[in-house]
Amino acid sequence: MQIHLVDGTYELFRHFFAVPAHHDSKGREVGAVRGVLSSLFSMIREGATHIGVATDHVIESFRNDLYPGYKTSEGVAPELLSQFPILEEVLTAAGFVVWPMVEFEADDALASAAALAAKEKRVERVFICTPDKDLAQCVRGTRVVQLNRRKREITDEAGVIAKFGVPPASIPDYLALVGDSADGYPGLAGWGAKKSAAVLARYPHFEDIPADPRHWNIDGFNGAKLGLLLRDEREKAILFRTLATLRTDLALFKSVDELRWKGTTAIYSEFAKSIDAANMKVPSISEGKHA
Numbered sequence: 038m039q040i041h042l043v044d045g046t047y048e049l050f051r052h053f054f055a056v057p058a059h060h061d062s063k064g065r066e067v068g069a070v071r072g073v074l075s076s077l078f079s080m081i082r083e084g085a086t087h088i089g090v091a092t093d094h095v096i097e098s099f100r101n102d103l104y105p106g107y108k109t110s111e112g113v114a115p116e117l118l119s120q121f122p123i124l125e126e127v128l129t130a131a132g133f134v135v136w137p138m139v140e141f142e143a144d145d146a147l148a149s150a151a152a153l154a155a156k157e158k159r160v161e162r163v164f165i166c167t168p169d170k171d172l173a174q175c176v177r178g179t180r181v182v183q184l185n186r187r188k189r190e191i192t193d194e195a196g197v198i199a200k201f202g203v204p205p206a207s208i209p210d211y212l213a214l215v216g217d218s219a220d221g222y223p224g225l226a227g228w229g230a231k232k233s234a235a236v237l238a239r240y241p242h243f244e245d246i247p248a249d250p251r252h253w254n255i256d257g258f259n260g261a262k263l264g265l266l267l268r269d270e271r272e273k274a275i276l277f278r279t280l281a282t283l284r285t286d287l288a289l290f291k292s293v294d295e296l297r298w299k300g301t302t303a304i305y306s307e308f309a310k311s312i313d314a315a316n317m318k319v320p321s322i323s324e325g326k327h328a
Contacts, residue, residue: 040154040293041085041184044167045092045135046143048073049124051187053117059313066116067312070124074314076186077133081320087296089289091146092125094137098145100220100280107280108221123312130308131319132301136289144171148283151175154293164191171217171283173197174208202234207241213277222277225270243267243274298322 052072059068080088096110096118110118125137136146147165154163155177164184165172172183176197183192198204203211214233216224240246246267267274290296300322309315 038087038160038293039085040150040160040163040296041080041088042147042150042154042163042165043077043080043088043090044143044147044165044169044172045073045090045124045128046121047167047169048076049092049120050117052076053114053120058116061312063311065123066120067123069117070120070127070312071314071317073124074127074131074312075317077128077131078317078320080186081298086298087293088298089134089136089146089150089296090128091136091138091143091150092121093143094121094125094139098138098142099140100142104222104276104280106221106223108219127308127312127314130302130305132298132305134290134296141284141287144169145284146287146289147172148175148285149287150289151181152285153290154296155181157293160293170201170208171212171220171281173201174205174281174283175285176205202230203237204241207237209278209281210237210242212281213243213274216277217281220280222280224277225267225274243271243278 049069053069056068056072058066059071061067077088077090096108096113098107100107101109121137125135128135136143136150138146144167147167151163151165152175154160161180163181165175165181166184166186168183168185168187173192176182176192176194179193182196184190185192192200194205197208201208201211211233212224214225214228214237215230216222236246301319305319306315309317
C-alpha cells in the first residue's frame with residue numbers, strides 16, 4: 038500500500054499561474070480548481086489509491102501569534118484566495134479526503150498525516166507531494182519521501198542530505214539559521230547555507246553546540262566567531278526553529294483505509310457542472326494499482 042499526501046495549497050498556487058483563467062456561470066474564477074481536480078484524477082489513473090489533500094483554508098495560523106512577520110494572505114491575488122473554499126468543496130465531492138487547515142497550516146497536516154501513515158506496517162511508502170523544503174524534515178529513509186510531481190522527482194533521506202547538507206531531523210534548525218522568505222522569517226545574520234550546514238552536520242541541533250566556542254570542532258570555520266553570532270541571537274534562533282518545526286500530532290484519521298479513493302460522491306456531478314467540469318473524464322476505481 039502506498040499513501041499520497043498532496044499539498045493542496047501548493048497545487049492551487051501552481052495551477053493558478055500555469056493554466057488559463059476560467060470563469061464559471063456565476064462569474065467565479067475557477068481555472069486553478071479545475072486544474073487541481075484534473076491533476077488528482079490523473080494520480081488515480083497513474084495508480085494512486087490512497088490520497089489525502091491538505092489546504093490552507095486561511096493563510097494565517099498560530100505561527101502569526103508567535104512572530105508578527107510570519108506570512109499572511111496579504112499580497113495574494115483575490116482571484117486565487119477565492120478558489121480555496123471552492124477547491125475544498127469540489128475535491129470532497131469528487132471523493133477525496135480533504136483537510137482544510139485554520140489554526141494550523143497545510144504543512145502541519147501533511148507532517149501529521151505522514152507520521153500517522155508511517156505507523157502502519159502495511160504501508161510500504163508514503164509520498165509527501167510537495168517541493169516545499171519545510172517538509173524535508175518529515176522524510177524518513179526511503180519509506181517516507183517527498184515527491185515533486187511537476188518534476189517527477191523523489192527525494193529520500195539521502196537526497197535531503199545531498200540537497201541541504203543536513204539530515205531531515207536538522208531541517209528546522211537549518212531553516213532557523215538561513216531563514217525562509219516564503220514563510221516570512223529572515224534567519225540569522227551571518228549564517229548562510231554553507232556555514233549552517235557545516236555546523237549542523239557536526240552538531241545536529243542548537244542544544245548540541247558546545248557553549249564554549251573554543252570547543253567547536255568544525256574545519257574551516259572560526260568557532261569563536263560563530264559562537265558569538267549564535268549566542269547573541271539564540272532566542273531568535275529558537276523562535277525561528279519553532280516556526281519551522283511542523284506539528285505531527287494532529288488527529289486527522291484513525292486508519293489509512295479512510296484515505297482510499299472510492300469514486301466520486303452522489304453530489305459530484307452538481308459540483309462538476311458548477312465549475313464547468315462536467316465533461317472532465319473521471320477515472321474508474323479499478324484504475325488504482327497499489328492496493
